[in-house]
Amino acid sequence: xxxxxxxxxxxxxxxxxxxxxxxxxxxxxxxxxxxxxxxxxxxxxxxxxxxxxxxxxxxxxxxxxxxxxxxxxxxxxxxxxxxxxxxxxxxxxxxxxxxxxxxxxxxxxxxxxxxxxxxxxxxxxxxxxxxxxxxxxxxxxxxxxxxxxxxxxxxxxxxxxxxxxxxxxxxxxxxxxxxxxxxxxxxxxxxxxxxxxxxxxxxxxxxxxxxxxxxxxxxxxxxxxxxxxxxxxxxxxxxxxxxxxxxxxxxxxxxxxxxxxxxxxxxxxxxxxxxxx
Amino acid sequence: xxxxxxxxxxxxxxxxxxxxxxxxxxxxxxxxxxxxxxxxxxxxxxxxxxxxxxxxxxxxxxxxxxxxxxxxxxxxxxxxxxxxxxxxxxxxxxxxxxxxxxxxxxxxxxxxxxxxxxxxxxxxxxxxxxxxxxxxxxxxxxxxxxxxxxxxxxxxxxxxxxxxxxxxxxxxxxxxxxxxxxxxxxxxxxxxxxxxxxxxxxxx
Numbered sequence: 001x002x003x004x005x006x007x008x009x010x011x012x013x014x015x016x017x018x019x020x021x022x023x024x025x026x027x028x029x030x031x032x033x034x035x036x037x038x039x040x041x042x043x044x045x046x047x048x049x050x051x052x053x054x055x056x057x058x059x060x061x062x063x064x065x066x067x068x069x070x071x072x073x074x075x076x077x078x079x080x081x082x083x084x085x086x087x088x089x090x091x092x093x094x095x096x097x098x099x100x101x102x103x104x105x106x107x108x109x110x111x112x113x114x115x116x117x118x119x120x121x122x123x124x125x126x127x128x129x130x131x132x133x134x135x136x137x138x139x140x141x142x143x144x145x146x147x148x149x150x151x152x153x154x155x156x157x158x159x160x161x162x163x164x165x166x167x168x169x170x171x172x173x174x175x176x177x178x179x180x181x182x183x184x185x186x187x188x189x190x191x192x193x194x195x196x197x198x199x200x201x202x203x204x205x206x207x208x209x210x211x212x213x214x215x216x217x218x219x220x221x222x223x224x225x226x227x228x229x230x231x232x233x234x235x236x237x238x239x240x241x242x243x244x245x246x247x248x249x250x251x252x253x254x255x256x257x258x259x260x261x262x263x264x265x266x267x268x269x270x271x272x273x274x275x276x277x
Numbered sequence: 278x279x280x281x282x283x284x285x286x287x288x289x290x291x292x293x294x295x296x297x298x299x300x301x302x303x304x305x306x307x308x309x310x311x312x313x314x315x316x317x318x319x320x321x322x323x324x325x326x327x328x329x330x331x332x333x334x335x336x337x338x339x340x341x342x343x344x345x346x347x348x349x350x351x352x353x354x355x356x357x358x359x360x361x362x363x364x365x366x367x368x369x370x371x372x373x374x375x376x377x378x379x380x381x382x383x384x385x386x387x388x389x390x391x392x393x394x395x396x397x398x399x400x401x402x403x404x405x406x407x408x409x410x411x412x413x414x415x416x417x418x419x420x421x422x423x424x425x426x427x428x429x430x431x432x433x434x435x436x437x438x439x440x441x442x443x444x445x446x447x448x449x450x451x452x453x454x455x456x457x458x459x460x461x462x463x464x465x466x467x468x469x470x471x472x473x474x475x476x477x478x479x480x481x
Contacts, residue, residue, distance in 0.1 A: 096331075096373025096414040099430060101382045105371065106428035116395070116412075116466065118378030133373065135341060137332025140354040175326040176410040178352065190424045195342035226336045260382045267381065 025053035025237060026043040031080030034241060038069065040142075041243050045083055048242035054235035055156075057163035058220040059170055061086045061241045064277055065246040067125065068210045068218065069239075072185040075204040078228075079184040080138045080221035082168075083113060083121040085214055091115045095134050095180040099262050104189065107132040107182065110254055112264055113210070119268040120213040123248055129206035131187030131199050138164060139226040148233045157233035158261050163221035171217050184208055185238075186225040198229055213268050214275070247272065284477040290470040291459035293397035295405065297322050298447035302479045303361065308419050310471035311439035314458040315418040316374050316394045319349060319357045322450035325407055327351040331370045331414045341424065343368040343416065350443070352413075357451050362444040365437045369417040371424075372432055374398060375460045384462045397456035405452060417458075418443060420465045434464045 005011045027050040028034045034049030047066065052058045054076065062068065072078050085091035093117040099105045101114060109127045111118045138160025144151030153162035164178050183205060187199035212218075222238040224230075248254055248265060256262045283302065287309070288294045298304055304314055313325050321327035330352040335341055337350060343350055344366050349358040376395030380388035398412050419437040426431045445453075 090409045094373065094379075094414075095384075096371065097376075097379045100372045101379055103426055103431050104428050105430045114379075116376065116380070116409075118376070118380065118381050132422070135332070136336055137330070139336070140333055142354045143333075143336065150322075175352070176328075180330070180332045182416050183365070189428075190341055192424070192426060194424065196339070196341075196343045263382045263386065267378075 003125050009237045025051050025056060044242065045243040045245070047244060048240060052220060052222045052238040054222060054237055055158045056222055057167045058240055059167035060218050060242070062212050062216055062218055062242060063244065064212055064214050064272060065244065066212045066242050067245050068212070068242040069207055070184060071205070071207040071239040072129070072201065072212070072236065073204060073239060074236035075201045075206070076234055077222055077238040078186040078225045078235055079238050080164065080223060081162060081184060082178065082181045082219040084171070084173065084177070084217040085115065085121065086217050087215065089171070089177055089217065091117045091119070092177070092179055093121060093181070095182060099134055101110060101264070102258070105134060107184070110257055112261055113182070114160060114264060118264065119271060120217055120264050122210040122212050123254060125209040125211050127208045129185055129202040129208060131185060131202045131206070133183045133186060133188045133225065135190065136183070136188060136196070136226050138221055139223060141227060144233070158223050160221040160223035160226070163223055164219055167219040167221065183225055186228065188227055196227055198227055211245070211248060214272065279481040280478040281481045282476065282478050284475070285295040286459045286475050288455065288473045288475060290457060290472055291392055292457050293401035294455040294457065294475060295401050296453055296475065296477060298451045298453060298477065299479070300447055300449050302332045302477055303444050303446050305442050305444040305476040306307065306418055306455060307440065307442040307474040307476065308437045309439065309474050311441070312419070312435040312437050312467040313471045313473055314420040314435070314460065314465040315433070315473050316456040316458050317418055318398065318413070318454040320411070320454070321351060321357065325405065325411060325452065327353060327355065328411060328413050329357060329415065331416070335370060341370055343370060348403040349416065356443040356448040358447055360443060361446045362442070365419055365443060367421060367436060368443070369420040369422040371430060372417055372420060372422045373414040375458065380462065384412045388462060391461065392459040392461070394456035394458050397459070398454060400456050401456070417465070432463045432465045435467065439469060
């Protein structure tokens with residue numbers, strides 16, 4: 001007896017019948033079809049709407065002036081984040097400059113995510129979590145192998161670095177293109193002796209918005225934080241919604257919040273102008 | 278255990294330097310004049326895509342500072358070097374290198390033309406066929422970067438002194454790349470860059 005997929009026509013019908021299937025972790029395409037938009041955002045402005053599974057990754061090229069809202073619906077997301085200047089990926093997130101230039105190691109609303117070229121790749125606009133980490137970065141395959149028995153990117157406990165490698169690869173980038181990263185929604189504090197104090201998440205429903213200040217490649221690796229003390233690999237879904245807008249302008253209170261930030265915005269605005277943006 | 282000296286060299290104030298250590302060899306860095314920050318990168322000599330990673334190093338130890346016993350790890354968590362002796366007791370992993378670009382943010386656009394560690398690293402990495410992609414966050418030997426309870430951090434006066442040293446044992450063949458920091462706008466080297474001595478030894 002032949003099956004319904006034993007012929008070309010049958011296999012084609014079977015493949016086409018799958019359209020419209022809805023699963024937990026998937027993009028909405030076109031993104032304009034995403035429901036429940038924030039106040040003031042119209043469907044036509046939305047460029048990226050996706051739920052990234054725990055243990056999954058996301059990546060997108062975004063124009064300057066895009067707002068990206070990340071939401072942790074369960075309290076167990078951990079949004080490992082890297083930014084590269086789109087088309088010029090040798091300019092990329094520099095975590096050391098980000099914390100050093102702003103004299104602050106803990107991420108909060110108003111923090112700029114700085115490149116190694118003295119410019120702003122993205123601005124943290126709003127934040128209802130306050131539980132983030134710029135010190136410990138992504139887990140590695142060997143660390144997850146040791147802790148959970150597997151760190152491979154498509155296994156049951158993917159390492160953040162392995163997921164970053166896959167996302168970066170889709171943009172022609174490789175191992176040498178992965179600098180230190182920041183993690184949103186799982187926090188660590190450093191005590192005065194330099195020891196880490198695990199804070200975990202702020203609970204379900206926290207969200208954070210970033211505004212891109214240059215064209216960027218945004219890489220998201222949603223993997224358990226390397227210092228998460230729970231014995232079981234634990235990471236929940238991460239929701240992404242992005243919409244078009246304008247980069248930060250000099251009349252925005254953020255522009256002159258500190259002299260360091262003003263100079264970073266000035267450097268960035270000059271480059272945008274030079275690029276004709 | 279006795280050891281044999283393989284190489285000894287004084288790195289001038291503000292200058293770059295690099296060396297490939299064989300497995301088991303020990304690099305001793307001497308802060309000759311005191312309070313000098315020595316910016317330091319390391320790579321697997323046989324696969325330079327395996328670079329020192331501040332973040333994996335800190336994942337595997339209980340403090341953001343480095344001292345005796347600390348293991349410097351690469352981006353895949355493999356051990357590159359171990360601190361086997363340290364007369365200072367605290368070294369920085371968070372601050373990274375100075376660059377012309379970050380100097381414009383930290384101090385003002387007038388610093389644009391000043392010499393900086395990122396320039397030293399680019400020049401020295403290029404001698405090994407490596408480029409900007411390979412420039413990641415580095416260790417700052419002798420640099421003092423405290424973290425306050427509210428998260429404020431900054432480079433403050435050093436706690437090193439003339440003649441103090443630290444020693445690193447290579448756990449595999451390791452390329453080390455140094456920028457003997459030229460920064461003149463903050464206290465990392467007392468606003469006055471000075472010399473550092475590099476001594477390579479191996480078990481006799």
